[in-house]
Amino acid sequence: MSAPLWRALVVEDEPAMRDIITFALETQDFDTVTAGTAEAAWAVIAEQQVDLVVLDVMLPGMSGIELCRRITSTRPVPVILLTALGETSQRIAGLEAGASDYVTKPFHPRELALRAAGLVRRSPVRDGALAQSGPVSLDLRAATAYVRGKRVDLTPHEYRLLAALVTHPDEDLPFRQLLLLGWGEAQLLGGRELLKTAVYRLRLKLESVDPAARGCIASVRGVGYRYSVPATDGPDGPATNGAGDEAH
Structure with a gap:
């Protein structure tokens, strides 16, 4: 068997079914x-x-539908529901929660594996069209x-400013x-104030969607700015990671 090309997460509470799905996916380089x-x-x-989540709807505790919603609202990962x-x-309900596809039980393992491979091949993350970090x-x-x-x-x-920060996570830029990177000129007159205003507006726009996202962009005193992913506390989602005041 060739080296795996992709990684799949199989979420299934029945061990026998979990083994069947795992074996089928491994035949398609997962x-x-x-x-x-x-x-x-x-x-x-x-x-x-x-690169993919295969998710049973009927799970103990949190439902597969709720997990699907949490995954697709935070990460651009295709989800196949069982x-x-x-x-x-x-x-x-699964499609409304963001699932990319569904397979009904009982199913043919090869059909599931082929659908999974097709989804991952078409994923914008795999072809380099998408960059993602945290929210x-x-x-x-x-x-x-x-x-x-x-959006x-x-x-x-x-x-361009956000792209520079997101593609260099945890780096002091x-x-x-x-x-x-943002304006094409490193020695721009009044550049720091221009940058400060742009970051302020950018934080507000991110916060309008998710309050915790504003805290991703932090000021680095005397240096510039840093993008960091908020800590995740578990199934309840990301913890708030506040940013300090501007320091220049």
Whole structure:
């Protein structure tokens, strides 16, 4: 077997079914990680990068529908739901929660695996069209920003500034570098004040979608700015990570 190309998270509480799904995915070049509950799956997603989630709707504790909603609102990861035959309401609820596809039980393992591979091949994350860090994702082709899947209207300068920060997470980006990336000129007259105003507006726009997202952009005294992903406390979602006042 060739080296795995993708990683899939299989969320299924029945061990025998979990083994069947895992084996089927591995025939299509997936590496797999498994979880028996939604809470355990959320912990995996918080710690690992996955390319696909195969998710049973009927789980103990948090439902598969609720987990699907949380995944798709925070990460651009395709989700395949496994639903019982004839449960139309579950399929509709899953699609409304952001699922990319659904497969009804009983199903043919090869069909599931082929659908999974097709979804990942078409994913914008896999073809380099999407950059994502924490709650913010960027469509690099369309120069469009999203917070938890919701589009944020930005000016060209704001988008380029956000793109510079998101694609360099946890790095202290100097004022001059941000001015060069955002406005094409590192020695711009009044540049620091211009940058400060742009960051202020950018934070407000991110906060309008998700209050915690504003805290992603922090001031670095005497240096510039840093983008950091808010800490995740578990299935209840991201913790608030406030940013300090501007320091120049």
